[in-house]
Amino acid sequence: MSMSQLSLETFEIGLKALAAVLDKAQAFADAKKIDPAVLLSWRLAPDMFPLARQVQIVADQAKTGAARLAGIDPPRFEDTETTIEQLKERLEKTLTFLKSVDAKMIDASADKDLTFPLGPENKGHMKGADYLHHFVLPNFYFHLTTAYGILRSRGVDLGKRDYMGSIPIRMT
Amino acid sequence: MSMSQLSLETFEIGLKALAAVLDKAQAFADAKKIDPAVLLSWRLAPDMFPLARQVQIVADQAKTGAARLAGIDPPRFEDTETTIEQLKERLEKTLTFLKSVDAKMIDASADKDLTFPLGPENKGHMKGADYLHHFVLPNFYFHLTTAYGILRSRGVDLGKRDYMGSIPIRMT
Numbered sequence: 001m002s003m004s005q006l007s008l009e010t011f012e013i014g015l016k017a018l019a020a021v022l023d024k025a026q027a028f029a030d031a032k033k034i035d036p037a038v039l040l041s042w043r044l045a046p047d048m049f050p051l052a053r054q055v056q057i058v059a060d061q062a063k064t065g066a067a068r069l070a071g072i073d074p075p076r077f078e079d080t081e082t083t084i085e086q087l088k089e090r091l092e093k094t095l096t097f098l099k100s101v102d103a104k105m106i107d108a109s110a111d112k113d114l115t116f117p118l119g120p121e122n123k124g125h126m127k128g129a130d131y132l133h134h135f136v137l138p139n140f141y142f143h144l145t146t147a148y149g150i151l152r153s154r155g156v157d158l159g160k161r162d163y164m165g166s167i168p169i170r171m172t
Numbered sequence: 173m174s175m176s177q178l179s180l181e182t183f184e185i186g187l188k189a190l191a192a193v194l195d196k197a198q199a200f201a202d203a204k205k206i207d208p209a210v211l212l213s214w215r216l217a218p219d220m221f222p223l224a225r226q227v228q229i230v231a232d233q234a235k236t237g238a239a240r241l242a243g244i245d246p247p248r249f250e251d252t253e254t255t256i257e258q259l260k261e262r263l264e265k266t267l268t269f270l271k272s273v274d275a276k277m278i279d280a281s282a283d284k285d286l287t288f289p290l291g292p293e294n295k296g297h298m299k300g301a302d303y304l305h306h307f308v309l310p311n312f313y314f315h316l317t318t319a320y321g322i323l324r325s326r327g328v329d330l331g332k333r334d335y336m337g338s339i340p341i342r343m344t
Binding site (some may be wrong): 013042045122123125129133139145152162164169170 | 181
């Protein structure tokens with residue numbers, strides 16, 4: 001598997017799965033007659049990000065990760081979403097950007113030395129392959145799982161398959 | 173990066189990070205004078221697994237994933253752990269097993285057709301590379317994140333670095 005498959009394929013599966021999870025959150029809010037903003041502001045802990053921010057971070061891990069590996073500047077998306085519909089648009093914009101990234105540039109990035117901001121003052125330095133596998137993917141899955149966990153902990157009817165999404169598997 | 177690095181390295185980083193997270197859970201229980209079993213039986217939702225089971229599943233995703241890719245039978249570890257110390261031993265046994273796996277066998281597994289049980293009645297069929305990237309790793313990170321989320325939601329003093337573990341990064 002190439003670096004581009006390992007990044008772009010994984011991001012696409014995860015972002016689409018998250019969009020479908022948000023549809024279930026909307027259906028839950030409709031059925032219970034609650035404001036979806038209640039769900040979007042829920043957190044697993046007081047010092048963890050709320051659901052809306054978790055979704056933005058999932059999208060940005062994919063966007064920034066792919067752009068950095070490809071050596072290009074990603075588009076800037078402002079963090080202004082306040083509704084499930086807007087968050088789904090954010091995921092959609094991110095998917096559109098990922099489709100525009102040159103896979104060959106990502107494929108050539110495994111041994112590239114990358115430097116990237118870590119918090120407000122520090123910088124991280126990693127090889128491209130390490131960056132994808134030990135930084136971007138753990139972060140991507142962390143925020144994807146946490147978004148799912150927030151909703152499931154609030155009673156939204158979700159199962160592991162909603163998290164996994166449309167993976168390339170044949171079942172018998 | 174080879175299939176063996178992508179699996180064994182990732183598992184080792186994650187399992188060691190989880191062991192350190194459990195140390196923080198123990199310290200939290202000691203400081204608050206609470207029975208650690210309370211933490212081990214906590215869940216994010218009534219129909220999700222409690223912390224102790226999440227830890228067992230993280231270990232088993234690594235054990236079973238590595239064994240299936242290498243084409244060998246993994247050792248059987250009974251799910252009998254009831255203390256943090258026992259769960260840390262489970263992680264340790266798993267790390268020892270991973271060290272014994274022939275990396276070359278895993279490296280040769282990218283195009284191998286794998287068949288594995290999915291629930292009590294079904295079977296899944298995937299290529300080795302797909303199995304690692306779209307099945308084992310999302311599951312591994314799901315249960316690692318959920319274990320972390322359970323503890324952080326209960327007030328254990330954890331940050332993202334505790335989840336990420338000792339990744340190959342240089343900071344300036």
